[in-house]
Amino acid sequence: MTTVLAVRRGQQVALAADGQVTLGNTVMKGSARKVRKLGGGQVLAGFAGSTADALTLFEKFEAKLAEFPDNLARAAVEMAKEWRTDKYLRQLEALLLIVDVERTLVVTGNGDVIEPEGGAAAVGSGGPFALAAARALLDATELSAVEVAQRSMAVAAEICIYTNGEMTLLQLPSAAGV
Numbered sequence: 001m002t003t004v005l006a007v008r009r010g011q012q013v014a015l016a017a018d019g020q021v022t023l024g025n026t027v028m029k030g031s032a033r034k035v036r037k038l039g040g041g042q043v044l045a046g047f048a049g050s051t052a053d054a055l056t057l058f059e060k061f062e063a064k065l066a067e068f069p070d071n072l073a074r075a076a077v078e079m080a081k082e083w084r085t086d087k088y089l090r091q092l093e094a095l096l097l098i099v100d101v102e103r104t105l106v107v108t109g110n111g112d113v114i115e116p117e118g119g120a121a122a123v124g125s126g127g128p129f130a131l132a133a134a135r136a137l138l139d140a141t142e143l144s145a146v147e148v149a150q151r152s153m154a155v156a157a158e159i160c161i162y163t164n165g166e167m168t169l170l171q172l173p174s175a176a177g178v
Contacts, residue, residue, distance in 0.1 A: 001022065001048065001049075001124055001125030001126070001160075001162035001163075002017060002018055002020065002021075002034055002047075002048045002049075002124040002125065002126070002162065002163065003017065003018045003048070003122065003123075003124045003125065003126030003127055003129070003130050003153065003156045003157075003160060003162075003163040004016070004017040004034060004035065004046035004047065004048055004097045004122060004123050004124050004127070005017070005097075005120065005121075005122045005127070005130040005131065005134060005149055005152055005153055005156075006044075006046075006097055006099045006104050006120060006121045006122070006149075007119060007120045007134050007138070007145040007146075007148045007149045007152070008099075008104065008119045008120070008145060009119060009138065009143075009144060009145040009148065010145075011101070011173070012144060012145040012146065012171060012172070012173070013044070013099050013100075013101060013104075013145060013171060013172040014144075014145040014146045014148070014149040014169060014170070014171045015035050015044040015045075015046055015097070015099055015149075015169070015170050015171070016035070016046075016149040016150065016152075016153050016167055016168065016169040016170075017033075017034035017035045017046045017124075017153075017167065017168055018034070018126065018153060018156070018157060018163045018164050018165070018166060018167055019031040019032045019033070019034070019164055019166035019167065019168065020032070020162060020163060020164040020166070021051065022162055027164075030164055030166050031166050032051070033168050034046050034047055034048075034054070034168065035168050035169075035170050036058065036170075037170060038058065038061065038062050038065060039062070039065040039066075039069070039100075042100055042101075042172070043065060043072060043098060043099070043100045044098070044099050044100075044170045044171075044172060045058060045061065045096055045097065045098045045099075046096070046097045046123075047094050047095065047096055047097075047123075048094065048095045048097075048123040048124030048125070048127070049093045049094030049095055049124075050092070050093045050094055053092035053093050053094045054094040054096070056089075056092060057079075057083070057089075057092060057094055057096055058096075060079055060082065060083070060089070061075065061076070061079045061096065061098070061107075064076070064078045064079045064082075072098065072100045072102070072103050072105065073103060073105065073113070073115075076098060076105050076107050076113045077113050079107065080107050080108070080111045080112065080113045081111060083107075083109050083111070084109060084110060084111035089109075090109065092109060093109070094109070095107070095108055095123040095124070096108075096123075097121060097122070097123045099172065100172065101172050101173065103115060104116060104121045106121060106123060118135060118138075119134070119135075119138045119145075120134035120135055120138060120148070120152075122134070124162075124163070125160055125162040125163065126156035126157070126159070126160030126162060126163035127156075129155055129156040129159045129160055129163075130152045130153055130155065130156035130163075131152075132155075133151065133152035133155040133156065134148050134149070134152040137151060137152060145171065146169065146171055149169060150167070150169065153165075153167050153169075
């Protein structure tokens with residue numbers, strides 16, 4: 001399992017994920033990259049679940065983005081439909097958290113495309129911990145989206161045994177050096 005967190009504040013969007021990969025109750029890797037830039041760097045996506053399945057879904061989603069440029073929601077809906085109805089894809093076990101400058105979407109294999117409310121969304125085993133911390137920090141502080149994401153992921157890493165402190169963080173609009 002894992003933790004992937006999206007945070008929005010003003011015009012800034014941050015997407016963070018921990019690096020832990022587990023097999024059963026064994027940590028296999030601590031520095032995996034579970035978030036990536038898609039659509040020419042205009043879209044960020046992260047996954048929770050099976051790594052191989054998520055990589056397949058990233059490829060499918062990137063193809064849908066190319067088919068429906070400048071329409072994140074349509075690309076997500078079309079991918080979710082294919083994921084739910086295709087015999088092979090239907091077996092894939094992962095969740096995607098996708099963001100652009102305007103939207104945050106959670107996409108599931110059940111055909112769900114959910115636009116969560118509020119300034120944060122999360123998936124994975126540590127998602128509820130990171131989400132609770134992010135919402136509290138967004139409500140009680142003036143921290144940037146990046147700072148909220150970093151602090152919230154640290155909280156999740158302290159609580160969730162399937163989340164570590166090795167974090168990858170991407171942001172929109174992209175900032176130099178991040």
